[in-house]
Amino acid sequence: MDGLLISLISLGVTGLFILGVPIFLVISFWVIGVSLVIDFTLANIGVTLYEGLNFYGLLALPLFILTGDLINAAGIAKRLSDFAYACLGFMRGGLGMASLGACGMFAAISGSNSATTATIGSIMHPEMKKGGYDEEFAAATVAAGGCVGIIIPPSIIFIVYGFMMNLPIGDLFLAGMIPGTLMVVAMMATCWFLSRRNGWGHLIKFSPKRIIKTGSKAWLGFLAMGIVLFGLSTGAFSPTEAAGVTTGFCLLAGLLITRQFGLKDLPKIMMRSGQITGMLAPLIAVSVVMQQVLSLLGAKAFLTGVITSLGGFYPILFACMAIVFVAGTVLESLPVTVILAPILAPIAASIGVDPIQFAVIFLVGASIGFITPPYGLNLYVASGMTGIPYLRIVKHVVPYLIALTLTWFAIALIPGISLWILS
Amino acid sequence: MHKSMGKAFYWAFQNIEKFFIILSYGSMTAIIFIEVIRRFLFNEQSAWSTTIPIYLFLWLAWMGASYNTQKRSHLRFTEMRQRLSYGAQFSCLILDTVLWFVMGAVVIYFSVEQVYISYDNFSIVQGTDDVMQWWFYLATPCAWTLLLIRVVQNLVSDYQDFKAGRPLAVQAATFGD
Numbered sequence: 001m002d003g004l005l006i007s008l009i010s011l012g013v014t015g016l017f018i019l020g021v022p023i024f025l026v027i028s029f030w031v032i033g034v035s036l037v038i039d040f041t042l043a044n045i046g047v048t049l050y051e052g053l054n055f056y057g058l059l060a061l062p063l064f065i066l067t068g069d070l071i072n073a074a075g076i077a078k079r080l081s082d083f084a085y086a087c088l089g090f091m092r093g094g095l096g097m098a099s100l101g102a103c104g105m106f107a108a109i110s111g112s113n114s115a116t117t118a119t120i121g122s123i124m125h126p127e128m129k130k131g132g133y134d135e136e137f138a139a140a141t142v143a144a145g146g147c148v149g150i151i152i153p154p155s156i157i158f159i160v161y162g163f164m165m166n167l168p169i170g171d172l173f174l175a176g177m178i179p180g181t182l183m184v185v186a187m188m189a190t191c192w193f194l195s196r197r198n199g200w201g202h203l204i205k206f207s208p209k210r211i212i213k214t215g216s217k218a219w220l221g222f223l224a225m226g227i228v229l230f231g232l233s234t235g236a237f238s239p240t241e242a243a244g245v246t247t248g249f250c251l252l253a254g255l256l257i258t259r260q261f262g263l264k265d266l267p268k269i270m271m272r273s274g275q276i277t278g279m280l281a282p283l284i285a286v287s288v289v290m291q292q293v294l295s296l297l298g299a300k301a302f303l304t305g306v307i308t309s310l311g312g313f314y315p316i317l318f319a320c321m322a323i324v325f326v327a328g329t330v331l332e333s334l335p336v337t338v339i340l341a342p343i344l345a346p347i348a349a350s351i352g353v354d355p356i357q358f359a360v361i362f363l364v365g366a367s368i369g370f371i372t373p374p375y376g377l378n379l380y381v382a383s384g385m386t387g388i389p390y391l392r393i394v395k396h397v398v399p400y401l402i403a404l405t406l407t408w409f410a411i412a413l414i415p416g417i418s419l420w421i422l423s
Numbered sequence: 424m425h426k427s428m429g430k431a432f433y434w435a436f437q438n439i440e441k442f443f444i445i446l447s448y449g450s451m452t453a454i455i456f457i458e459v460i461r462r463f464l465f466n467e468q469s470a471w472s473t474t475i476p477i478y479l480f481l482w483l484a485w486m487g488a489s490y491n492t493q494k495r496s497h498l499r500f501t502e503m504r505q506r507l508s509y510g511a512q513f514s515c516l517i518l519d520t521v522l523w524f525v526m527g528a529v530v531i532y533f534s535v536e537q538v539y540i541s542y543d544n545f546s547i548v549q550g551t552d553d554v555m556q557w558w559f560y561l562a563t564p565c566a567w568t569l570l571l572i573r574v575v576q577n578l579v580s581d582y583q584d585f586k587a588g589r590p591l592a593v594q595a596a597t598f599g600d
Binding site for chain 2: 016017018019020021022023024025028029032042043045046047049050053054055056058059062063066236237240241243244245247248267270271273274275277278279281282283285332374375377390
């Protein structure tokens with residue numbers, strides 16, 4: 001009887017999701033409904049909405065979000081984009097590839113996929129449109145480029161994953177470096193191939209002078225990346241402290257060096273970051289409650305039984321990846337991580353996958369979810385920013401999706417891609 | 424005089440979330456930044472520098488949730504809702520309101536209980552002598568009360584739009600102002 005009721009509740013909340021009810025409420029109502037069915041106290045919600053956010057490491061999330069907005073406001077993101085264009089503009093598809101490269105560099109200072117798409121997209125999409133690219137392809141390029149935001153360190157989702165699974169966040173960050181770079185390279189190759197085939201983009205002359213000039217202008221961006229990398233690789237700061245220092249650095253850079261914003265602009269910048277934090281933090285808290293209820297239902301034991309019954313290393317690994325991929329098509333990466341990581345990580349560990357490598361496999365899969373319909377957040381951001389209908393961007397994002405999926409399999413099958421840097 | 428006071432009060436009320444978000448975000452960032460620099464340069468750090476920011480984050484997170492409700496920018500899948508008939512779209516907005524109220528009632532009821540327990544036990548923030556935990560735990564019920572007021576305000580605005588035949592707010596604004 002309980003099983004039937006829980007199935008009906010799950011169907012009901014799926015209906016709410018399709019009807020456009022906020023995801024926070026969709027998850028909340030599943031939690032309330034199932035808690036009532038299994039006679040689990042609702043007081044747990046009151047406690048977990050505090051306890052779910054009560055972790056020092058989680059503070060890196062709002063700080064890296066703010067860093068992203070400060071880099072943009074300080075003009076550092078624009079300078080990094082100019083440098084990427086100077087390096088790649090001489091090739092067919094160079095501007096598109098520069099957009100992807102700029103996404104990678106932005107991701108190395110900030111830690112959010114949607115912020116990467118929004119920031120680099122607002123700078124590079126108009127340039128690509130002017131530069132002879134199909135505007136729908138240009139929107140798809142910045143949407144796909146944003147996927148490395150959470151893989152190249154620092155990363156908001158790595159922080160959440162480390163928090164949930166009790167793994168060293170610094171190690172997770174370092175493990176994401178090569179896979180993130182590989183994702184950028186795979187997308188650049190896709191962009192080059194498509195641009196060459198369709199004759200998109202105007203070429204600029206290869207000029208070392210221009211590269212040096214734009215590179216020297218982008219020094220603040222490189223320094224910000226250096227601070228994060230130095231802090232994490234030497235252990236001088238924790239990820240949260242690295243986030244605090246980078247935020248402070250970008251603030252001072254914008255106020256005193258580039259002077260692109262003043263003190264009076266700070267509330268507006270902080271409100272933008274606060275709005276994104278206010279979207280993500282409640283989702284984390286309520287996903288923690290959902291995870292607890294799933295544990296009570298025995299979902300972990302059930303799913304473990306089903307997956308391990310497949311037998312063998314590869315079927316189990318691919319089943320875990322398939323679950324992450326499917327969940328990523330309908331859920332935001334945070335709930336996917338909070339709900340599925342505690343279930344799938346022990347299964348992967350039981351077949352001998354290194355926990356850090358599995359974290360990277362898991363999060364690259366969750367990251368691909370940012371451009372998979374029906375729920376692809378980066379596609380929404382690109383659509384909202386460019387005014388191009390969502391479904392038209394989806395059509396052009398498919399080649400990037402294939403490239404990223406192939407890269408994902410390479411990351412899953414070759415542990416060295418994630419773990420070499422740690423050794 | 425009364426009119427201008429009323430206007431000022433309305434402006435302040437409409438911007439409560441902004442005040443709390445900027446205050447908590449700014450203080451949290453400043454504490455972490457300054458304390459890391461102090462440790463790095465002078466080898467000293469306050470004990471509360473790793474606890475107070477966590478509690479400030481509670482205010483930031485839940486006031487941010489209320490602000491997103493005001494701006495209708497909570498994450499959602501909007502493709503289907505945009506394709507519904509005008510009447511069905513309005514019904515969906517009423518459905519949102521009902522769901523927010525049910526969830527709000529659950530959260531406020533049980534989080535007030537938590538605040539009371541913390542108040543009753545004189546729980547102090549770790550690393551401090553006299554900063555009470557309940558000052559920060561109060562964030563959840565306060566922000567949710569405000570959130571429900573924003574829900575009502577949105578519903579009133581939706582009803583006015585519906586009566587006038589204007590387009591309804593069914594597109595999620597991922598990044599607001």
